[in-house]
Amino acid sequence: MKAFARLLERLAFTAGRNAKLTILSHYLEATPDPDRGWALAALTGTLDLRQVSPSLLRRLAGERVDERLFALSYDFVGDLAETIALIWPAVPAPGPEVSLSQAVGILRETGKLALPAAIAAMLDRLTPPERLAFLKLATGNLRVGVSARLARIALAQTGPRGVEEIEEIWHGLEPPYLPLFAWLSGGARPEPASAAPFRPVMLSTPVTPAELAPLNPADYLAEWKWDGIRVQAVAEGGLRRLYSRTGEEIGAAFPDIIEAMDFEGAVDGELLIRRGTEVAPFADLQRRLGRKTIGRVLLQSHPATLRLYDILTWEGADLRPLPLTERRARLEAARFPRERIDLSPILPFAAWEDITRLRAAPPAPVIEGVMLKRRDTPYIAGRPRGPWFKWKRDPMVIDAVLLYAQSGHGKRSGFYSDFTFGLWDGADLVPVGKAYFGFTDEELRELDRFVRKNTVQRFGPVRQVAPLLVVEVAFEGLNRSGRHRSGIAMRFPRISRIRWDKPAAEADHLETLKAML
Amino acid sequence: MIRPEEIVCPTEAGLYCPPGGFHIDPLRPVPRALITHGHADHARPGHGAVLATRQTLDIMAIRYGEDFTSRRQIADGPLRIGDVTVSFHPAGHVLGSAQILIAPDNGPRVLISGDYCRTPNPTCLPWEPVACDIFITEATFGLPIFRHPDPLAETERLIASMAEFPDRPHLVGAYALGKAQRVIALARAAGHDAPIAIHGALKRLCDYHVEQGIDLGPLVPATDPEEARLILAPPSAFASPWVQRFRDPVLCYASGWMTVRARARQRGIELPLVISDHVDWPQLTATLQDLAPQEVWITHGTEDGLMRWCELQGLPARPLRLVGYEDEPE
Numbered sequence: 001m002k003a004f005a006r007l008l009e010r011l012a013f014t015a016g017r018n019a020k021l022t023i024l025s026h027y028l029e030a031t032p033d034p035d036r037g038w039a040l041a042a043l044t045g046t047l048d049l050r051q052v053s054p055s056l057l058r059r060l061a062g063e064r065v066d067e068r069l070f071a072l073s074y075d076f077v078g079d080l081a082e083t084i085a086l087i088w089p090a091v092p093a094p095g096p097e098v099s100l101s102q103a104v105g106i107l108r109e110t111g112k113l114a115l116p117a118a119i120a121a122m123l124d125r126l127t128p129p130e131r132l133a134f135l136k137l138a139t140g141n142l143r144v145g146v147s148a149r150l151a152r153i154a155l156a157q158t159g160p161r162g163v164e165e166i167e168e169i170w171h172g173l174e175p176p177y178l179p180l181f182a183w184l185s186g187g188a189r190p191e192p193a194s195a196a197p198f199r200p201v202m203l204s205t206p207v208t209p210a211e212l213a214p215l216n217p218a219d220y221l222a223e224w225k226w227d228g229i230r231v232q233a234v235a236e237g238g239l240r241r242l243y244s245r246t247g248e249e250i251g252a253a254f255p256d257i258i259e260a261m262d263f264e265g266a267v268d269g270e271l272l273i274r275r276g277t278e279v280a281p282f283a284d285l286q287r288r289l290g291r292k293t294i295g296r297v298l299l300q301s302h303p304a305t306l307r308l309y310d311i312l313t314w315e316g317a318d319l320r321p322l323p324l325t326e327r328r329a330r331l332e333a334a335r336f337p338r339e340r341i342d343l344s345p346i347l348p349f350a351a352w353e354d355i356t357r358l359r360a361a362p363p364a365p366v367i368e369g370v371m372l373k374r375r376d377t378p379y380i381a382g383r384p385r386g387p388w389f390k391w392k393r394d395p396m397v398i399d400a401v402l403l404y405a406q407s408g409h410g411k412r413s414g415f416y417s418d419f420t421f422g423l424w425d426g427a428d429l430v431p432v433g434k435a436y437f438g439f440t441d442e443e444l445r446e447l448d449r450f451v452r453k454n455t456v457q458r459f460g461p462v463r464q465v466a467p468l469l470v471v472e473v474a475f476e477g478l479n480r481s482g483r484h485r486s487g488i489a490m491r492f493p494r495i496s497r498i499r500w501d502k503p504a505a506e507a508d509h510l511e512t513l514k515a516m517l
Numbered sequence: 518m519i520r521p522e523e524i525v526c527p528t529e530a531g532l533y534c535p536p537g538g539f540h541i542d543p544l545r546p547v548p549r550a551l552i553t554h555g556h557a558d559h560a561r562p563g564h565g566a567v568l569a570t571r572q573t574l575d576i577m578a579i580r581y582g583e584d585f586t587s588r589r590q591i592a593d594g595p596l597r598i599g600d601v602t603v604s605f606h607p608a609g610h611v612l613g614s615a616q617i618l619i620a621p622d623n624g625p626r627v628l629i630s631g632d633y634c635r636t637p638n639p640t641c642l643p644w645e646p647v648a649c650d651i652f653i654t655e656a657t658f659g660l661p662i663f664r665h666p667d668p669l670a671e672t673e674r675l676i677a678s679m680a681e682f683p684d685r686p687h688l689v690g691a692y693a694l695g696k697a698q699r700v701i702a703l704a705r706a707a708g709h710d711a712p713i714a715i716h717g718a719l720k721r722l723c724d725y726h727v728e729q730g731i732d733l734g735p736l737v738p739a740t741d742p743e744e745a746r747l748i749l750a751p752p753s754a755f756a757s758p759w760v761q762r763f764r765d766p767v768l769c770y771a772s773g774w775m776t777v778r779a780r781a782r783q784r785g786i787e788l789p790l791v792i793s794d795h796v797d798w799p800q801l802t803a804t805l806q807d808l809a810p811q812e813v814w815i816t817h818g819t820e821d822g823l824m825r826w827c828e829l830q831g832l833p834a835r836p837l838r839l840v841g842y843e844d845e846p847e
Contacts, residue, residue, distance in 0.1 A: 006674075010678075010788075012778070013778075013781060013782070013786065013787050013788065013789065014787055015787070016765075019682065019685075019787075022681065022682065023681065026681060065661065066825065066829060068825050069660070069661050069822055069825055069826070072660060072819075072821050072822050072825070073660045073661060073662045073822070076660055076662065076777070076819065077662060077777055077779070078779055079778070079779070082777075082778060083662065086661075086662035086663075086664070086776065086777075087661050087662050089661075090664075128664065128666075406785075407756070407785055408785075409768075409785060409787065410685075410765050410766075410787075411764070411765045413688075413755075413760050413761075413763065413765070413766050413768055413785075414755070414756075414757070414758060414759070414760025414761040414763075415761060448758070448761075452758070460783050460784075461756075461783060461784060461785055
């Protein structure tokens, strides 16, 4: 449990993706089975544990610690699990170290009535960092900023297998993943036990007109790039599953799609919200994402649809080795319930200029560019450069005023690199977003100098700067948001230009941004 | 018999002893000052006369210049000042740190702990129990959440991180007096023999520790960022452009406050190290039990927690709420 506690602590304080991968892969290499498998399950969200309520934890602490001292401490720390981990009185002889497997066992197997005593007994045996890790498991919230995908990438780094290979079999496996670890260290490949497994998806790379110019347009098919989410719909052997592009199952939130998956095969496409023929913006889709169940009202007001562009298996045959044109023909020959599932149309074009024109004037706002796919390539897992290109529409831009800055981590230590910017609302500047990238290293140095010279107030690590500098912020879209003071949230905002030349008074107004919604 | 309040009382300038006519760790210039230790919030320049340990006087001269006071006297054995006898006793906090005992001829003995610590520390003399009637204590870590782990184990986490990220320089924020030298000594004890780079602000105090016979191993200035793997700096340097010379550093911070995650996160720390030169909760409460004074007065810190503990123990206690001493200063 000590190693797992150290792992969680380091991950929680490490911002950099590469540093996180290093920490994770070292842990997975150094930790024996089955502990590392349980840790992997905890990080990838596949660990099904008995959940402990905050009120139960408070009650347990109340039995060991004076109530007033607890309240003062909780006030000071601000986090319940952390307070209990720190304040739980040490017992004289806690015994040998508890393994992660033992701790997980307690949370998996203890009955509801016996649980409070079992948790207290476990807390007695643990050190403060271990207690925190245990309580995070028990409350089901690790909060270490690691996605299931990142955990699998770290796993791939420990052995000779690529992350796509791991994802291909991932869904047939169960914690603590002994056959998986055995395979990674040279053993036999575990056969995907489950029907309707996820197949690692083929991804595209960005392209510029200059890069397209030397290529032969006749070698490519063109499609619209839809602003939904990429999904893989698999209906095989009586099982129906809807996967995100990283292999997370999201079917529970889309029973309407699952119901329509009346076929035998695995298809690839975009998940969208469509009312009649009109495809709704991404924000509508967002309302249905990340849910464990879905209500009737939302099902009716936000009906989901699949817009397919590829086919991976069909009626028992693996079609992935076929060239795209043949797969497309098979896809068009397949029959789907039209109301929920249609095909992404092929865009006719002869020269790259045609593509430029199409991209410049898409027929619907939910289209975010064009896709160009080589006709002769098979379906290749991962992100090979060449067969599939995305050429996104130009981002939206707005001129905003720099308001706050916070210093960065890792490579940006000591530099003010995280910026909050705002727009005019009458005579006031209202914060509308944050941006961490988009600028060059040289521009970062200039921004850092500006922040230091123009600080008007400090709030811990944050500096408020005099509202003098205008930055051009580029972003991919806007959503309404109750969590932002401005009522609007930007997607992928970044600083595209620094407008040293532009006076702050000439920055954009909030109404301008609202009009872009 | 005189009452304790007639021996020591809180004033705006800090603790004052009327029968001796002196202040203890005064917050502003006074005619006569007794200083417990050299941290900047306890030892300030500009007093008429200063009585302190030899090392505290040396440290004040290093920090403020030789003219930090008009007259100075080394505390060496019991001394008669006015109508009281004062004596200095090791506090285990930083080099030169002392507790000050004030004993009237006929009345309660008052012990002013200053800041103190009971964990072994190679850079200073260990804390000594001193019998007293009134114990005036700090309560920097006066809540039961503060249980400082073994400082060597914390240092081993630092060494492990350096092994895990050999290409990233590890920058440890540590207060210039005491903490910095302690972290260096701990790193040596944990087997780190390579030169340790130090920020310019640490140089003179590190040199002084070496002069006083404390082995810190090879130290180099942190001017060549390519060479240094382990660098110590005052925490305030993290907010200055000085940090920018290091490529992709791991920011570490050695402090008792690192127990609380929000504190570490607020400072943007990647590797929090819980290394403190103050008593933690078990040491603080054990000290009150060991000394068993008639009354406890609390100078500063999170006194509500300690007040509650004293209440549960039936130990008379009162907060002095002295303003001007920092939590754990920088």
